[in-house]
Amino acid sequence: MSFFTSRWVDAPDCALEVEDGLLPGGFRAAGVAAGLKPSGALDVGLIVCDAEGATSAARFSRSGAQSAPVLITRQQSELAGLRAVVVNSGNANAATGEQGLLDAAAMRAAAGAIAGVPAEQVAVASTGVIGVPLPIDAVTDGITAAGARLRADGAAEFAEAIRTTDAFPKQVTLDVQLSGGTVRLSVQAKGAGMISPNFATLLVFAQTDAEIDADEVDLLLAVCTKRSFDRISVDGQLSTSDTIVLQASGASGVRVEAESDAERAFGEVLDAALRQIALLVAKDGEGARRVGRVIVRGGDQRGVERVAHAVADSPLVKTALYGADPNWGRIIQAVGAALPGTAPLDVDIEIEGIAVCAHGGYVEHDAQTLAEAVRGDEVEYEITLPGEGAETERFFSDLGHEYITINADYTT
């Protein structure tokens, strides 16, 4: 398979990557150019599920400055029974006040009308510049045009329409062999770690034709989000606009019961797909060279999370990753900063399996071997704190000249 490229994702045996361009049964999609992007690129996307009994779940940014579409969808839509998703790129409709809420509601109503479903069964998402009024007429015209183009093979153009600064597309379609038959899972995403000119907004839309109760859709999404998008380090941790939607049409007739083998198998595939997508987000960006993974063990859950966060967000660690610098002092500095008042801290550090620090002090190691080990595309750091039981991981992008160029030289 060409999709599962990271050594940190186990490609599931029961899934086969397909490239026939078709969405799971029951779904149609389209993308059009509505004029929001000055380049004339696709900027309005629509996904419609034709199955009346569709189930779904959604997750959003927890930002205190949530965008208008996040507020409208989260507060006013039926998140367990979403039939349609409408997205625009080129404008985030964030920090746009009362008018922004009206515009997001208008987008939702227009998409509902085109899809033939109540507005409450539509999720709205927007990504792009902040604090600029949404050109709502252009967007609604785009929604009408997208409605006329809805097709079972429309996933690629939908994925194109939600892109902003992504250097490469992020989508996959997998056929999953379950005991009761084959189901399909498609995912389209956008997001570029540490590299977006405005925000590393994350939009992820996943569809399946499995038949899954809404509670189980929610559970699957919760578990898999926690192991994927909650574990990547992007600017500021929280965009105004992050949105993740999983929809199940049931069109395959293959049922995924709670706590069944089928659910475990389907969950494994969803987990692998979302982890690989999350890694692609961390890896994206012009000139980004490497992705890091930090694994933290020991201590308590709060401690390992703090340490993983501190290491993955440290500009010193990120620049070292970019420069293939095996400077482990930067790792212990981040660990110490995450756990104030605990000195002297009994911490062990390994980089690519090479022990560099034990009980808080340096360990003799071959500098040349270590320097070689940090030159690959993926670099792994393992940190062990005193105590047992807790464990977490985090993926992070490097920090290089291209980030500065894009972010310092771009002006709204």
Next chain:
Amino acid sequence: MSFFTSRWVDAPDCALEVEDGLLPGGFRAAGVAAGLKPSGALDVGLIVCDAEGATSAARFSRSGAQSAPVLITRQQSELAGLRAVVVNSGNANAATGEQGLLDAAAMRAAAGAIAGVPAEQVAVASTGVIGVPLPIDAVTDGITAAGARLRADGAAEFAEAIRTTDAFPKQVTLDVQLSGGTVRLSVQAKGAGMISPNFATLLVFAQTDAEIDADEVDLLLAVCTKRSFDRISVDGQLSTSDTIVLQASGASGVRVEAESDAERAFGEVLDAALRQIALLVAKDGEGARRVGRVIVRGGDQRGVERVAHAVADSPLVKTALYGADPNWGRIIQAVGAALPGTAPLDVDIEIEGIAVCAHGGYVEHDAQTLAEAVRGDEVEYEITLPGEGAETERFFSDLGHEYITINADYTT
């Protein structure tokens, strides 16, 4: 005066900058080259107070990975009665295990012997590379050599000896007019915000010949540190090695009583001096262009601190500062990220006094005027949250190409 250059520091009326090179009465200092820096630059510094009744106070990094000198000084020295300070640059003696503790203790003992004071009255500090054993013989030879050079005008060479990557020295001597007479205050510091190849370690040593009880020295240092070094954003917030020491010899015979006018006046000068030094730290670094100040008002103390922290540490805000980009969307993103779960957030934002966001939505403003306003050396952001009462500020450096060059291309 040439020292108080920031508009964010009020130069105190009762203080006069002096350049006679003399330390406050009762103090002698020296700096020597002991061979720790490959360049042959000064790398061991010593300050000795000859007054037996000297008082002092100290503050340290709260890192869980505190360096050996921080551990030894914090746990084993008499912080209220320090007579001597010994410092080396070129090696941080951090993550050096049991041997590191022995070496820090040996440095302390050597300095005590040279200064003729008990080891318990010596503070030890080290800055430089992490995880490499300290060449203790070279350091103790350096201490002996420094002891032979101790002079009342040795502050400049001491300041030189504690420098690592600082682009410019950070020191000042002020004569302070109090009602009871004139006292002198000298400060020597090192630290470079967001730019150090290894760590933005902060070392600050201040001396006065005022006569101040140890409790008051501690109180003055606590208040002034909170308003200066606790408010600058540097990498990871916490180095392994940050150390701040204030010593009072009493040699002037001018007494600074608790809660007197003299204490208020002396406190005002100490506050201004440490704030200006903190701003110099934020401003330091090859090619760093600008310093930002974010003021956050409203809400509760925890909320304003979180927001100030998030804005000052955001790589998106820092790159915008570097690029003179008036993109206020990056500010609201950081605010929202700092206050999860509070949407919709009623926040106002001003940049250089220009309102750009009110009640969470954009405010019409002249883009050209704003673009001009963010081109200066210092850029001020004011954020108002709902509610009243709390207020904080934070100073931060920008993030530019030079940071990447220095940090990515430097290899241990």
